[in-house]
Amino acid sequence: AQSVTQLGSHVSVSEGALVLLRCNYSSSVPPYLFWYVQYPNQGLQLLLKYTSAATLVKGINGFEAEFKKSETSFHLTKPSAHMSDAAEYFCAVSVSGGYNKLIFGAGTRLAVHP
Amino acid sequence: GAVVSQHPSRVICKSGTSVKIECRSLDFQATTMFWYRQFPKQSLMLMATSNEGSKATYEQGVEKDKFLINHASLTLSTLTVTSAHPEDSSFYICSAIDRDSSYEQYFGPGTRLTVT
Numbered sequence A: 001a002q003s004v005t006q007l008g009s010h011v012s013v014s015e016g017a018l019v020l021l022r023c024n025y026s027s028s029v030p031p032y033l034f035w036y037v038q039y040p041n042q043g044l045q046l047l048l049k050y051t052s053a054a055t056l057v058k059g060i061n062g063f064e065a066e067f068k069k070s071e072t073s074f075h076l077t078k079p080s081a082h083m084s085d086a087a088e089y090f091c092a093v094s095v096s097g098g099y100n101k102l103i104f105g106a107g108t109r110l111a112v113h114p
Numbered sequence B: 001g002a003v004v005s006q007h008p009s010r011v012i013c014k015s016g017t018s019v020k021i022e023c024r025s026l027d028f029q030a031t032t033m034f035w036y037r038q039f040p041k042q043s044l045m046l047m048a049t050s051n052e053g054s055k056a057t058y059e060q061g062v063e064k065d066k067f068l069i070n071h072a073s074l075t076l077s078t079l080t081v082t083s084a085h086p087e088d089s090s091f092y093i094c095s096a097i098d099r100d101s102s103y104e105q106y107f108g109p110g111t112r113l114t115v116t
Helices: none
Strands: A003-007 A010-014 A019-026 A033-038 A044-050 A056-058 A064-068 A073-078 A087-094 A102-104 A108-113 B004-007 B010-013 B019-025 B032-038 B044-051 B067-073 B076-081 B090-097 B105-107 B111-115
Touching (some): A003 A087, A003 A102, A010 A019, A019 A033, A019 A087, A019 A108, A033 A073, A044 A056, A044 A073, A044 B105, A073 A087, A102 B044, B004 B090, B010 B019, B019 B032, B019 B090, B019 B111, B032 B067, B032 B076, B044 B067, B076 B090
Parallel strands (some): A010 A108, B010 B111
Antiparallel strands (some): A003 A019, A019 A073, A033 A044, A033 A087, A064 A073, A087 A102, A087 A108, B004 B019, B032 B044, B032 B090, B067 B076, B090 B111
């Protein structure tokens, strides 16, 4: 069965600092992995996705993530945090290894302070 | 880009009544839609998979008679919360798969349900 673990329910960084949000997955099939961002009282917006092509995936708003099979990880990074990056971030894995129903991690709330 | 809408965005209903939430794919056809529930400061929990023209598939622990799902067309799925109770208060989010775009999943903006 697929599962996702996000380490750190809250992450706080200074504006301009590196953002690192951790995600580890478990999957019995080659996974499709996703990072979504959610602003208060809104739905989810796709940041980026890994679909078995390049292991380094670039997304919107300067975010990127690297798929590391040996570590079963898909950590999200951004070189320089912006105040507008403050939001809830969810890592997700596709149940069937394709674009199917998703299993979400618990989420990480990112705070950016001046 | 693909857009999914939900209506209403917020609804308050009295305990014991039913409320319907609509999920629409505005510019694509969606043979499959998903319904999620999100409690405050928690993650999304999949409730059911809605397939156009067939019965929904519910996740374990979700009461199908309480959460009625109808996917009558390729652009519309509805979730009806029947005999609502305060514990049904939550944020409900739908998503839709664009069958013509690599089967990518798009999320609606969510519906905040408050049962008094």
